Amino acid sequence: MWTLIEQIFPYAIMFTVPLLITALGGLFSERSGVVNIGLDGLMIFGAFACAFSVAKLQPIMDNNILAIWLGLAIAMLVGILVSLLHAFAAVTLNADQVISGTAINLMAAAVTVYLARQITGSGNINIPEPFTPSNVKFLSDIPIIGDLFFTRAYPTTLLVIVILLLSAYALNKTAFGLRLKACGENPHAAEAAGVSVRKMRYIGVMISGAYSALGGAVMMVTYSGQFTGTVAGLGFLALAALIFGQWRPFGVLAATLFFGFATTVANVSQVIPQFQVIPPIFLKIFPYVVTLIALVLFSKSSRAPKAAGEPYDPSGR
Amino acid sequence: MEYVVEMRNIRKEFPGVVANDNISLTLKKGEIHALLGENGAGKSTLMSILFGMYQPDSGSIYVRGKEVKISNPNVANELGIGMVHQHFKLVENFTVTQNIILGLEPKKGLHIDIESAAKRIEDLSKKYGLNVDPYAKIENISVGMQQRVEIIKTLYRNADILIFDEPTAVLTPMEIEELMEIMRNLVKEGKSIILITHKLKEIKAVADRCTVIRRGKTIGTVNVDEVSEEKLAEMMVGRHVSFKVEKEESKPGKTILKMENVSVRNKKKVLGLKNFDLEIRGGEIVGIAGVDGNGQTEIVEAITGLTKVEEGHIYLNDEDITHIPISERIKKGVAHIPEDRQKRGLVLDYTIGENMVLETYYKEPFSKRGLLNKKAILEYAEKIIENFDVRSGEGAHSKARGLSGGNQQKAIIGREIELNPDLLIAVQPTRGLDVGSIEYIHKRLVEHRDKGKAVLLISLELDEVLQLSDRIVVVNNGERVGELIAAETNENEVGLMMAGIGKEEKA
């Protein structure tokens, strides 16, 4: 049993990390009042930007690792730019936020593969040298925790955890966080207090762009290694994790860990004898069914930001 | 003498309407200045300009003698102007402190210094007798306390000039007294107050001067102790106003509605209505008097079927309707003019025609075997439009959204009365309407009564309840507190009951 857990853990974490950072992005957007269905598309854009940059940079740079970090940074930048399309539509034009997000998703799949084909013909981009999982010096020798968290770990995991902690602090302890949350609960109150709801919502959406793109990029440089035009619907799963986690950073952490484990179990079930008794179909659909159940359970006490999804109309009282 | 605020020749236009047309207003230091006008006259717009939420198209503003441009609420705050809004601008799941400091957060390093803010709020609260708990969440405190939070917001920002926008709409008569005391205290400490209201009694009680606005124009500024309420009303409306509703005595017939021991839960899952009894006979208007949120909504929703009845029975013409579906009740003769006309009363994206058959579309002649008969629907709608003076751009083809509030309300009233219901429930039927529409609607309600039907009136305007009703039932905290004959009582007596004093002993 223990070896089983030991074996699964690193994979679960590996799968959780992109989900976590994307869901955090969704959190900032929704708490500022803008629903962002386009997380999946933003992940795809990020994955593409990263794969493209790394594929181009690694051959010409000596330091492969540095090339990867540059790729991640470029991905975040691209995510911010693409998310501006959604911000413009949702915040400035007061368009339907669900439709605008869907447009981003449709665009992502199409534009990235189109551009990828121009480069490689097949539309897939390989990352020459992705991160390799490694054991962290000293820390991996700690009994139990070392085995679980610090063996076969990726540096990006640490990056995402740091981002999580900073985000939680910013949201709950700073003036910025207070104002952002006000925009998502009662934008009229925020506006009357002198906060620019427009500006805050743009920032919220841009953060979701940066984080989601990073999520897609991290996927590329850790377990995927290849851009194929899709992120297997992870962006939508992140959305579910956001609801599951009740729009709070640590709630989202718990939700994404749960999904990470569930998916890992489903994927390795063929290899592990204990799981082979369960028909694979149930393992595969398990995360989605659980999400549906969670949605029902949380429906009564939902702590969704009150004003999320409603375009802000300053003349309304 | 120098005015602390002077607004000269302010003009503000919105698409299709001139909200402020060359308005001027002055405020002396230490005075309470009332701004009086009907709904839609332009008072809120003018004050929103003063508070920096809108910019005037032309005109100038002087604060303490200097000309200023108030481009946003922050600038207003810096000038010492603060606004206590009619519709509170509070974040429900934030604490009192968080709401007050929003936008002006004190910092300790990178994070917010909540403790020092809470301390300051407590001090202000004590100084002005406001009694708020800095750590309470807004969703858990009373409406009166919420309003005091709005007041502290202005004091926290060192406001000297306070604007109160229709502050008494949501308060009990006792809380209104408390608010007046608070205003007098503020003035004693050197503050100056502008009070936006349409309540003549309150102006007489607490204001020094009053500026009257009608349809966007200044009518005049008067010293309050030199004018009567009637004169103020005349200035506000532009003609002699009779507050009396013309009606004959009621001739009640048999019982149409009977509620026995009815208990209903409200949105928060507690009992919003407890053991309530009510009887209405044909040919009479029964009015429910009470402060907002004391069970009126639950009464209406129990009768119409929008909420489940936990305990007790409701009888319509001796038939038990306690648990039957809404559509059945409508068929049996219950009609409802809802409190929120845009939420409950109309499908705004439908035309007037489509709205007029909202409850009857499935019946002949409006449809047959599942197919709509558009011609019949149109004819019916046009009949209602004519009978009830509904003004619209394209008649029955206009989208409901495009109508003014008053016309939307008249359409709804027309639809409900045309159903010829045995019981007509009217909730806040004249809210937000101009005096002409109000008179018209009152007339039609009395007409329906005179046909021998039962009318249940729920209104937060005590005057309306006193004028229209034959009998008044008072609710407080979800319970029936007492019953009075309208012609034999007065506002004070009803007000006391509304506040829970003078409870009727249950037999």
Place this chain on the structure above:
Amino acid sequence: MRRVIVSLIAVLFGIIAGAILMAVTGNSPIEGFSYLFQGGLKTIDRIGNTLATATPLIFTGLSVAFAFRTGMFNIGTPGQMLIGGLFATAIGLTVDIAKPLLLLLMIVAGFVGGALWAFIPGLLKAKFNVHEVVSTIMMNWVAYWTVYYVVPGYFKGEYLETESKKLPADSTLRSEFLSDLFNGSYINNGFILAIITTIIIAFIINKTTLGYQLKAVGFNKHAAEYAGMKVNRNIILSLLIAGGLSGLAGVAQYAGNADVMQIGIMPSQGFDGIAVALLGANAPFGVFFAAIFFGMLYAGTGFMSAMTDIPPEIANTIIAIIIYFAATSILIERMINWFIRGKKRKKEKLAGSKEGEQ
């Protein structure tokens, strides 16, 4: 009328954006579009293919549009399509009765399959107010994996593990008459079914009490409840119909355009239905024509790819951009207003100057 103009302008912008994309990546837009349109329209068999390609889009477009009209966002079209196709394929492969009856049964089965798949999100929405966007997306993935395992499990293809068994020609919507009419194109009875369905849906929405009810609930469920309408029942009914329409898309695709189901694919026609509905302004006939336009884009891509270096994803890209502009149509409306006002001002100036001269 205004909605039509807005849609046309959105299309125009999409095409312009596509042209820019082509140019920026070193291809000639004129060539590209010329081959694209030729590929879709030049010969009669190509037109037939365009119509056939459009057929599933008509259904998914109607599905999304219908749900939209009644206040809901149906993103579950891919999943509903898969299950509808699965049900139809299952019947086609196992039931042995006369052709017309078999086809009817398959169509009904497809509708039922799609409706069934939309039932759960409908129920969750009605009873628990669970947002249908997330629930339908979850159902998409459940459908994906269901097909992934059920097809090889029960209907395995003879040659390929990743395909279902081929449907015999008499168990599909294939029509010799139509194919001959269109010179060998793979257009089939699915298109006829689409036309009939569009008419029926338009009729329901505009002329029936059912449509009246569903729209009322969609526009304002509070008012609908107040007036005695059964809101929950209508929400579920609306999604059932929408799901059924997507199920028909599955029939049209997997037992009409093709005769096998492939596993491991989330059908793009599902999401494209959203684009079609938007462009068609959620009106049945608008959807019909928008779907044909998209069909043309997709059908022409093959020819364009053969004749140029332009990747086939250009079609999806153009569609996605059209959607973005359709979503932000208010911008286009403002431009139209500005344009009209400019003309008005010119008129007034001329009139004014004439007066001044007097």
